[in-house]
Amino acid sequence: MCGLCLCLCFKQKPEEVFLKPRMGVGPTATTPKNLVLYIHGLSAPSRAVWMAAKAANIPVTIRYLDLFKGEHKTPEFAKINPDTTVPTLQDGDFSLWESRPIMTYLVSRYGKNSRLYPKDLQQRAVCDRLLHYDLGSVYKTISEYMYPQLFQAKPPDTDREAAMRKVFDYMNRQLQGQKYMCGDDMTIVDISMATNLALIELRNYKLDQWPLLTTWYQRMKSLPYWAECNQGLYEWKSPMMGE
Numbered sequence: 031m032c033g034l035c036l037c038l039c040f041k042q043k044p045e046e047v048f049l050k051p052r053m054g055v056g057p058t059a060t061t062p063k064n065l066v067l068y069i070h071g072l073s074a075p076s077r078a079v080w081m082a083a084k085a086a087n088i089p090v091t092i093r094y095l096d097l098f099k100g101e102h103k104t105p106e107f108a109k110i111n112p113d114t115t116v117p118t119l120q121d122g123d124f125s126l127w128e129s130r131p132i133m134t135y136l137v138s139r140y141g142k143n144s145r146l147y148p149k150d151l152q153q154r155a156v157c158d159r160l161l162h163y164d165l166g167s168v169y170k171t172i173s174e175y176m177y178p179q180l181f182q183a184k185p186p187d188t189d190r191e192a193a194m195r196k197v198f199d200y201m202n203r204q205l206q207g208q209k210y211m212c213g214d215d216m217t218i219v220d221i222s223m224a225t226n227l228a229l230i231e232l233r234n235y236k237l238d239q240w241p242l243l244t245t246w247y248q249r250m251k252s253l254p255y256w257a258e259c260n261q262g263l264y265e266w267k268s269p270m271m272g273e
């Protein structure tokens with residue numbers, strides 16, 4: 031559980047966005063007809079999937095669900111995803127949730143840029159290893175450190191900070207001699223980890239002690255679609271912190 035359901039009201043008007051396919055890429059057997067992605071603007075996994083779709087030039091219709099108003103708890107949405115979580119992808123009759131499998135599915139099936147999730151099985155296995163690390167360690171430690179501060183007005187916890195700092199050490203080490211987490215090409219691992227890392231900006235947590243991580247994060251933030259896909263994070267002000 032992400033913990034967003036714990037927070038107070040975050041207002042965002044429902045909006046739909048249709049991303050145009052890249053020029054010159056004609057329809058193929060794998061061209062999506064109508065992909066719908068249900069998201070929440072603050073949710074890190076939602077932001078990740080949206081960014082992955084942008085990176086892969088895959089047109090998706092974005093539907094915002096306001097978790098704070100319980101818009102994900104409707105019977106209609108439960109039919110699409112009985113776990114009632116975001117992100118959720120709808121591809122015709124097929125629906126899928128959990129951000130990492132959504133990203134691997136989207137890129138494998140519809141992506142024009144296969145480097146985002148390499149086809150080579152050994153390169154892919156490295157990506158998978160880091161996607162698992164992202165879920166079990168990056169997202170886990172950052173959310174466990176940040177959420178109590180953001181949503182429950184608790185002071186920073188030193189043990190949780192130490193756990194998160196170990197993860198930053200790991201990420202910094204992973205970047206030695208390469209531009210991105212899996213090598214010199216950006217993959218969905220970078221996208222997923224960067225959207226999780228962005229949560230630390232809400233408490234202005236500095237990465238100065240991890241120079242490779244700092245440079246990598248700046249590189250990720252310079253992506254042309256970073257601002258749009260992460261707007262929900264930057265617009266959010268924690269009511270618990272009186273901001």
Ligand SMILES: N[C@@H](CCC(=O)N[C@@H](CS)C(=O)NCC(=O)O)C(=O)O
Nearest residue numbers: 031032035073075115116117128129
């Ligand atoms: N591991 C999942 C996390 C999904 C998740 O917990 N999403 C949160 C938003 S970040 C959510 O939908 N929370 C609403 C709820 O649990 O009721 C992923 O990567 O997609």
